[in-house]
Amino acid sequence: MSTATPPALAGLHGVSKRHGLVQALQDVHLELTAGETVALVGPPGAGKTALCRVLAGLDPVDSGQILVHGHPLPRRGRQRTRLRAAVALVGEPPELLPTRTLLENLTAGQMKLRGRTLLDAERRALAELRRVGLIGYAARRPPELTGDERLRTALARALALDPAVLLLDDPPTAVRDLLPELTRADRALVVVTREAELVRSEAHRVVFMSTGRIVEEGPAHQFLSAPRTSRARDFLTRLLH
Ligand SMILES: Nc1ncnc2c1ncn2[C@@H]1O[C@H](COP(=O)(O)OP(=O)(O)OP(=O)(O)O)[C@@H](O)[C@H]1O
Numbered sequence: 684m685s686t687a688t689p690p691a692l693a694g695l696h697g698v699s700k701r702h703g704l705v706q707a708l709q710d711v712h713l714e715l716t717a718g719e720t721v722a723l724v725g726p727p728g729a730g731k732t733a734l735c736r737v738l739a740g741l742d743p744v745d746s747g748q749i750l751v752h753g754h755p756l757p758r759r760g761r762q763r764t765r766l767r768a769a770v771a772l773v774g775e776p777p778e779l780l781p782t783r784t785l786l787e788n789l790t791a792g793q794m795k796l797r798g799r800t801l802l803d804a805e806r807r808a809l810a811e812l813r814r815v816g817l818i819g820y821a822a823r824r825p826p827e828l829t830g831d832e833r834l835r836t837a838l839a840r841a842l843a844l845d846p847a848v849l850l851l852d853d854p855p856t857a858v859r860d861l862l863p864e865l866t867r868a869d870r871a872l873v874v875v876t877r878e879a880e881l882v883r884s885e886a887h888r889v890v891f892m893s894t895g896r897i898v899e900e901g902p903a904h905q906f907l908s909a910p911r912t913s914r915a916r917d918f919l920t921r922l923l924h
Pocket of ligand 1: 702703705706725727729730731732
C-alpha cells in the first residue's frame with residue numbers, strides 16, 4: 684500500500700501581505716489536502732481572515748505564491764478565473780447580488796464558471812438551498828434576508844460550484860451545524876473558529892496563527908492537549924476558560 688501524501692489541492696507558499704502599516708501575513712506556508720478539515724485559530728488580528736482572502740484570490744499577495752491544483756494563481760486572466768472557482772470563501776460580508784433573487788444569485792456562477800445550462804444550474808441551486816434550509820426562499824432577494832440567512836445563501840452558492848477548498852470564516856451556528864455534511868473525500872475544509880468544541884469534534888488538523896505567522900500546526904488532539912509553543916498555550920487557556 685502506498686503511503687505517499689496526496690497532492691495538495693491548494694496552498695500558500697511564502698506568502699506575505701501588508702494592509703497599510705500592518706503586516707497581516709508574513710511568509711506563510713500552508714498546504715491543504717483532500718479529505719481534511721483544518722481549524723484555523725488564533726487571537727484577534729492574527730491574520731486568519733487575511734489568509735482566507737488571499738487563498739480565495741480576493742486580495743492580491745505582496746510576495747509569495749498561491750497554488751491551486753499545483754498551478755500558481757495568476758494576477759489576472761482566464762486561468763485565474765478558472766482556478767479561483769476551485770477555492771470558495773464564505774464569510775462576512777457575503778457579497779450577494781442585492782437586486783437578484785437567491786435563485787439567480789446561485790445560478791449565475793454555475794453557468795459562467797462550470798458551463799452548466801440554466802436548467803441544470805437551477806436544479807443544483809434548489810438542491811443547495813434545500814441543504815442550507817432555505818428552499819422556500821428561492822424567489823426572495825438578499826435585502827429581505829437576515830444576516831444569518833445571507834450567509835447560508837453564500838454557502839449554498841459556494842457549494843453549487845463544487846469547490847475543492849471551502850473556507851468558512853467564523854461560521855454562525857446554522858452553518859456550523861452543517862459541517863459534517865460539507866466534508867468530502869475530494870475536498871479540503873478550512874474553518875476559522877473560536878470554539879474549542881468545534882476543533883475537538885470536527886478538525887483533523889489545527890493551524891494556529893499569531894501576528895501574521897503560522898506559529899504552530901499539528902493534529903487537533905495534540906494541539907488541544909499538548910500545544911508546543913507558549914503562545915498557543917496562552918491562546919488555549921483563554922479559549923477554554
Ligand atoms: N483591509 C484592511 N485594512 C487595514 N488593515 C487590515 C485590513 N484587513 C486586515 N487588516 C489588519 O491585518 C491584521 C490581520 O487581520 P485579520 O482580519 O486577518 O485577523 P483575524 O485573525 O481574522 O482577526 P479576527 O479574529 O479579529 O477576525 C489585523 O491587524 C487587521 O487590523
